[in-house]
Amino acid sequence: MTTTELAPHTTGVPSRPGLTPAGLVTVLLGAALPIIDFFIVNVALPTIDADLHASTATLELVVAAYGIAYAVLLVVGGRLGDSFGRRRLFFAGLWLFTLTSLACGIAPTATTLVIARAAQGAASALLLPQVLSIIQATTSGEERSRALGLFGATGGLSTVVGQLAGGALVAANLFGTGWRPIFLVNVPIGLVVLVLARRLPESRAHNPLGVDRLGTALLAVTLLSFLVPLMEGRALGWPVWTIVLLALSPFAAAAFVHVERRMERRGGTPLLPPSVMRLPSVRRGLTVGVPFFGAFGAFMFVFAMTLQEGLHFGPLGAGAVLTPMAVVYFVVSMLSSRLVTRYGQKVVAAGGLITAVGMVTLLCTSLAQWPNLTILDLAPSMVAIGVGNALAMTTLFRIVLSHVPTDLAGVGSGVMTTTQQTSLALGVAVLGSLYAALSVPGAMGVRDAFALVIGLVAVLAAVVAITARRLPDPRV
Template identity: 65%
Template sequence: MTSTQVPATPARVTAGPALTSAGLVTVLLGAALPLIDFFIVNIALPAIGSDLRTSSATLELVVAAYGIAYAVLLVVGGRLGDAFGRRKLFLIGLTAFTFTSLLCGIAPTALTLVLARAAQGAAAALMLPQVLSIIQAATTGERRSKALGLYGATAGLSMVLGQFLGGALVAADLWGTGWRPIFLVNVPVGIVGLVVARRLIPESRSRNPIGIDRPGTVFLAIALVSLLLPLAEGPVLDWPLWTIALLVVFPFAAAGFVHVERRMERRGGVPLLPPSVMRMPSVRQGLLVGVPFFIGFSAFMFVFAVTLQDGLHLGPFGSGLVTAPLSLAFFAMCLVSSRLVTRFGQRVVAAGLSVQLLGLLVLIGTVLLEWPNLGVLDFAPGMLLCGLGQGLAMTTVFRIVLSKVSPEIAGVGSGMLTTSQQAAMALGVATLGTLFASAGAGPLGMKGAFALVIGIQAVLTVGVITVARRLPDPRL
């Protein structure tokens, strides 16, 4: 999930023409499209599986392929924008996102859809990093503060729209196309965005652009694929030789990634994930909270989408309604979290995680006690608590991680954080999503599998709360 996103762009920017209100709306549309797409796809997964006659493992790849491509290429996209022009890369990314959305919408097979989703994630990685860069380069003072506030709220609003729009489009079954409009709707929106963006978005670039870490990008891609692909497909395919071979490759790829990152930094370069930044206490401790949080969050969204539709047969629109309290609460917390952090500091994270933990326990109890006689309103208390807690914790963790990163490397730090976030979300779907699919097909059934996976997330949350109590205060 793509949830709150922090693009990877250096703080050094050149002054340029001002960004008008219409131009701001246009770049925020570019930020919203990939985020809405993430939540729409979660709602549509059961319909995709039924239509393409594919397994839960392949459905996990529909989600994970997007996340892997996005995670690997995010920093690259930001640095290309700094070097060649942010408006230019925004237009290229939006064009590619529109085209790959069309490919997803007409995909004839599950494999084609997975490949198209990977390409769509790569397109998002070109477009999304430019949004905050353009805002920073083309606004100042109070106008910049308001624009950044709107940018942050875009994530929460995208979650709300994604749930409702996804459910409504799949349920409508327009012209018998089933799930396909969830992707095809991006095409006319993208075309309009391109026409408007060419006129309203000013060009800017960095005076001192940072080069692309090619070896680091390659090693990170190999490491993620060699870990996530076999974890998703191995249990379903009874661990064929190629899945074992990929897992053997993973530690070597991970070690190679660490080596090339350290070597590049020693030589004065700026690697994809700088080891010196990773060693900063605020970053290290923030990631110890953020990574397990995002693993649980992505698994939560995946498991809920399948349970509500395949287990309780609520349909896509009913599933969207079930998740509405979570989305609305998350959006509300995004708007007020900064004020709470100003007053209470890092304690907001532990408080938010505690509220989420309570929500998870309420959801487990609700499912165990009432299954299968569950409707939309039965989930509302647990989902509301989860949304409140997630909104508080997620936005504050981002703030803490970046609080001690110097302005000169602010873009590097934000890119590192978002790369870690996307990799963790892909890992959550590949691991806990696979566990859910395997357990649901066994004696536990979907009811037991849901309780098991959400219970694991609850245990993770308890551990994360412990770590969160030691987070540095972002106000200092």
């Protein structure tokens, strides 16, 4: 699932009383909203398609626009909180998230929805980094450990709520609004949390890191010039602008790397510091993480579309199918730290292998029983995929950060989370576009296109299981 672990860049000393139980509930609610929103959208995609007459390529953008904006601005959001106050940025991010949720909910066209989703991702990038920063700066000892444990549980629980709530809200079709309540429900909840947030203690870093404006802009250009043509090119017949953007992407990437290296040589802290990227734990962790996160992003998009368009489960049925995966992910992620303590990096290999087995099981079950699949038929594969993701995903974060210097913990976590979100969007762009091209009548059809993509996801998970053996031991 989507992980939002981002430690503060520098630990500030709270200037006010520590975090009260009500304050902890407030920040955890703020953390839950964007995570729920990430998962709730997948269940609603076919309904959005039917209402707004969006192409599959545009639906990919509805998912990826959020992730791209979040990935690009995540580190910036954390650094702004360190500089101007974490409570202030939490409040600002929550305001923006509430407003952009309203904009998503009333979007009249698919294009408007894509733009609103990008703005919503940017708001999440301001909001989410403040949660761990506030906890770290206003708690200590056992209180901090308990708060961090609850934060981890919030992430897992939010995935479950996202699947169930998304299906239930879309299926209810409240007042004939279809998919719109999945976004509009954020508005009253956001307003309540805003009222509660006024009592949060303020904190900021003593020596905050500056914002890498040029690096941020170049990263945005790199991602957009590469991902947007991949998603939209085929559907539009590859117009000239898509070719131009694709040709631009490697030059933008090279410029980004050059700017990051130059900034670090001059004593600054770039968006993605090359010295951190060169650490064996980070380099090897990201090498394993990119295909794993990309495969998961593609799976969530393609499976959600297939459940409703190919198997006609409906939004509530699709949410019910995905719920066992989310529940198991939540439970196993709570136990993963004990397994890492005992088995180290082998947990990632086991997670990749179990995920691959789950995908192969899903592939075989689908081919054998299509189109008469039931929730019970799909449950074994969902459980295996949930277990595998929980073991691999949570452990990868721990491994990547295990050898990062303490004063760069926030930077290292930002590198990991930015890479995760970029990979999720990349998976949707590449394998989602492949599915869109092959699932139409006259091509392979929905069943065979789904089988091909799931087979490729299984291969990627198996590659993760093999390459994870080279990961450093996080216990050392």
